[in-house]
Amino acid sequence: MFVETISLENFRNIQQQTLSLNPRINIFTGINGSGKTNILESIATLCLGRSQRLNSSDSALIQSGREFFRLHGILQRQHRAYELSVACESSSTTRGKKIVLDGQPTRASELFRTFSLVSLSPEDSDIISASPSARRKFLDFHLSQASVNYLSDLSRYARILAQRNSHLRQYQLDSDGTPFDEEFITIGTKITSFRLEFIRYAQSCASEYYRRISSGEALGCYYLPSIVLSSADKKLSINERESILQAKSEPEQLAESFRARLELRREAERHRQTTLVGPHRDDIEITIRDLPARSHGSQGQWRSAAVSLKLAVYDFLKERKEEPPILLLDEIFAELDITRQDALIASFAELGQLVVTTALKAPGSIAENARIFEVVSGQAQVIQ
Amino acid sequence: MFRSAATVDRLITLLGKLPGVGRKSAGRLAFHILKMPIEEATGLADAIREVKEKVGECQVCFNISESSPCYICSDPKRDQSVICVVEEALDVPSIEKVDSFRGLFHVLGGRLSPLDGIGPEDLSIKALLTRVNENDNIKEVIIATNPSVEGEATAVYLSKLIKPMDISVTRIARGIPVGADLEYADVVTLSQALEGRREF
């Protein structure tokens, strides 16, 4: 799939702009602050109805002093053109965003079902260094693209969790649990199962990328599902932990484990009046040379590890959706050693659409066949 | 701008309080009523007054009714062994349309939702339990709450209370799309959902 054209109106620092993109490689050059990254963000927002920067709100995308933003474009996927527009108004009376796909108003979940996109940026090292919630957001944003059931399970889970927490605040928790527990266990187990499936995939895939990026260092990627592992279990060695997980990998075993963990934590939940077990408390542990990357890694290692995870997600999505996602690379050449990344990145350009920003000169192997734009104060012009 | 009379303003304000009616459509409705023949307009006003004066709740099943017990509860030809539990009185006509169902009803008056401050004591659950307990004819309770998070929790809650009474508790199948209300489900879907009900 690829973006053929995109028109931007009042989006970040870009007032009005129409771009027609190359189905393969596109490079946006320009100094920092020129608006290159905003163009990448507009592509993600058009494809998925939301920014790939997971902490960004919809209204933050509106150019300051304006009332709305609007994106409109044509996407090509499997020999079919999709006409798409995404708009958001700042005024509170017309709530939220409007997404229109081929003339029909639709929801972001429909875009997640249809398109897929992975972005790499220097901000990604947060996935390794920040709190567990950053890693859960990373999982949820990408796994929702891989499975629309996962996305609907997440939203149902959020509702169940809110009701369950409200129940815990209002009533004394009895030995039966809450009326929400049956579905809480069913949906929570489905979310955990799919996360487990992805981490299994990423374990070999991400470490292979990391080995290539870092000339031979070993990257480890381990899932810490709250419905299986207690806080005591998390202090065990990686091997011991993995063998516990191995023994509980079937959905029925996971559900049974979830039920048992809830029972174990009943007293604590009664006391603290909040839900202490469930996928909303999951984490992933990343290790470099068998040491936890969060506490032991350098910033360079974090960035390389984040790139490896993102590329693993790219491969996972490519397999699930049977076509390569759109790949956005934001200032990635300034961060990584070009000579080493050059060949790697070029290999992706052969698969799907690649959109790159760089303040430097783009590496030769990808610049050769690319459409190159120069961006000055929010205006992009084709220079090659 | 056009300034309307105070009485028209009052009508617009009152119509605007109805669900799904904004200020604009309230204005349109008010001017439509103004143009109506007098008999039609007073007919509407009378209907509103009468519905408030005459229609109450059946003290057995809590369905809306002009009499208590209601026509369903007092009909000897109905199957007295099955009670279908629904959230709102609005759900009763949908299930009545399904030919295969000729049992009794019980209207809860809502669903469990701690976020909205609605607990078991706010619903007609105690009355349901008494009804099931005191009536030996009842063999099955079909729980037809909506497939929402809250409807599912209400179903689980009820099944845990009724099952120990040695009565079969079933849940209508998930034929109804998630997020859709019973009110909007078509007859075929509902009929399939009732056919495919499963034991709790």
Ligand SMILES: [Zn+2]
């Ligand atoms: Zn009745």
